[in-house]
Amino acid sequence: MSSDTRRRKAAKIRHLLETEGESVHENTTHFNEERYDAVEEFDDYEAVRAEARAIKEDAIERLPELVETLRDSVEENGGTLYIADDAADANAYIGDVVDEAGGDTVVKSKSMTTEEIEVNEALEANDVDVWETDLGEFVLQVADEAPSHLVGPSLHRTTDDVADLFNRYFDPDEPFETAEQLTEFARDYLGDRIRAADVGMTGANFVLADSGTITLVTNEGNARKCAVTPDTHIAVTGVEKILPSLSDLGPFIELIARSATGQDISQYVSLFSPPTNSPTLDFEDPEAPAFETDGDRSFHLVLIDNGRLAMREDEQLRETLYCIRCGACANSCANFQHVGGHAFGGETYTGGIATGWETGVNGIESADEFNDLCTGCSRCVTACPVKIDIPWINTVVRDRLNHDHDSSEFDFLVEGLTPDEEPARLDLQKRAFGNFETMAKVGSKTAPVSNWILDSSPIRDGMDRLMGIDQRRELPSFRRESLVDWFAARGGNKVRSTDRTAVLYPDVYTNYVLVERGKAAVNVLESLGVEVIIPDVPGSGRAPLSQGMIDTAESKAKQVTDRLRRYIDAGADIVVIEPSDLAMFRRDYEKLLPARAFDMLSENSYEVLEYVFGLLENGAEADALSNADSRLAYHSHCQQRTLGLDAYTEAVFERLGYDVITSDVECCGMAGSFGYKSEYYELSMDVGSTLGDQFSDATDRTIVASGTSCSEQLTDLLSSDVKHPVEILAPDGR
């Protein structure tokens, strides 16, 4: 990426932060909080997620067979099924159906799939009037904008925005001011159009193969009206929406509204097996009976392939097809919460899962625009009702983009010099961050000179220009004596124990930059009677993985496992300070290593405070740790939260009598390299401001964070020293 491209990207993000950020933030965080509450009250949540996941896996596996079952059912009901290869095919078919119905007017309910094929434009080109009847979509139709969210397409707009828009566009006698006035106007305006329409078009959230049923999940009631008022009903949806039968629908009804908006169930969950036996409605003659029981209904189900069947064959993209379009991945994403779908989205789809959808249906170049906005924080992993590993899809697509990019003019500088497994044409910025371990090693060997050089303005200028490393960020300061060297120099372990040996994993940051927290961890563990070893072990591969450098990460994963195997075989536990590295061992390595190697490492690795908690539970003396009467403000780490480990740190603090307040934001906004990148610096700081605000009243407390990135971000935000929990607990304060 050139520095011009970076500047353009930064400017676009800045503009969206200023214009849409506030409304997007309010609405997505509201949905997200409601989702947390709904899930907490839903006892069977995990079991139902597993059930839904299994049904989708099976349905996609059996898709060709289900399509044929569905065809029979729809035809038996008296409707027609059409499978469209692509957008043009779908639009041609829909155009013919509308034409045959003598249709001048089509009314639609909300459907992302019809956004994908741009059916409105296709119909309008044939002089058909098309009306969006979902109020959010109607706002966008008037504004001529694209949806910014899968569920709330216009949630980037406030009431005032919409009032201004409608006042200009419709020029009412009395200007609109309130949401009630706008809603009433839109309802009446669209009500007239629904009653006069020739064709109603809906999407379908789920399609049941053995009964020919479409399921529509809505809150307004417009989809019901569009489906039953006009004589002709066209339902357009993706071919992946098919479930075998009604008996499979339960978990999805239980999950979709909870995941989307935190409602237990949506206002209307319609199951229509059209043509339905509802009478057709005739509003043309006011005196005539409204219900024409002998009227003819016609129904067309248009299933769109448009790349989906190829996604089904693509091992990495396949699980995108399990998506039920609830938007939880967007609502739980810190970057999305701040900038919204007009930055975090491609041609059609928005949010974390959009990378999968865009790559599959619109092409990988559409995903290129926004893929980097996924920081891999993994908060969406627990939010997804069908357990899609969304960060992994983002990583895979990033890796494919790395291999796709045009050769850089600096290839000659790079090739042969870097220790990674990636192609020469890899973006320099990604290469730099992905190989942070190499930089740290060299930096440490030559510190403090390396730090002076890195801090000098000509070098920072060059780093900004060539690699997009923002000059407003302070670079990590490398330590001459690494943790591994310090440990060897002190003569290794000070405690000998026959019961418990821990290998303290020297992650790259702890080893070369934040050495104090490593020493504190040794101190804490030894105070609790644990024999500690710190061997020289390579980086976990987190840095390259975050840049989409999967081959490099895989090679690191193998090296780490090979190095640690002998200790695990000898009965040692692996203790990890940095949560993002533990997440590699416990989550990401599953994708990078053979199952047995992954199981071995994941089952024997612990986050350091999780380990301390276990030691205390098993009788270690809490008195051995520092319980100085200090007040703390603690920020857990996004990946630590996904793994459910934040509670251990809080429990240990509580046990030792600390007075602690905790943050509840999804992510600090730094996310490893993300906050260093000049195109994302402002977004990173904007995301961080939410965290900063939570601790703004905590100036009298010691700020504590588990992750390196979080510490850096909090240091920048609060201009305050930030400590790791082990530094608080270490008996002599270090």
Next chain:
Amino acid sequence: MATNVVAAFESSLGTLDVPCMSTTPDGFIEALTEYIELPAVGVPLGIEGISLEETDATLSPSSQQLVDAKTGITPAALGVAAHGSLLLQSSPTGTEPVSLYPPRHVAVVREGDIVPDVRDALEWLDGEFTDGRRSAVFATGVSATGDMGALVEGVHGPADVRVIIVEDR
């Protein structure tokens, strides 16, 4: 058990701000009179012992009557206790439009047709599907939208929903 389910249903309706009352078949007309605003349209209830014949509700309305109606009266095949949902089965007599177009919907459900949760309702519906009645809507509370920047009730569907539970003999 059955009483608990009815109580749960009533409690869920309460959370949704949906008024509800229980009545014997004999008290039905009186209960209905309290809940409807005229003009009203309705569909045959198909519930033994009660009927809309002697009420002011218009069955088989003209299109103008449907548009002008202040209340629509329909049966609900089931009530779902967990959420206060009403299962409205599509019918040739117009349950779908009558429950949808007028600003107030009054649903009539037999006490014995209240089930604990959505899974139970789907199980019952499975039998209906087998018998060819394959269209129905779970309607929960009033229609609503947040699309104009704040929550507004009463969009394309009713802004006012009321439930009459008819006690079993």
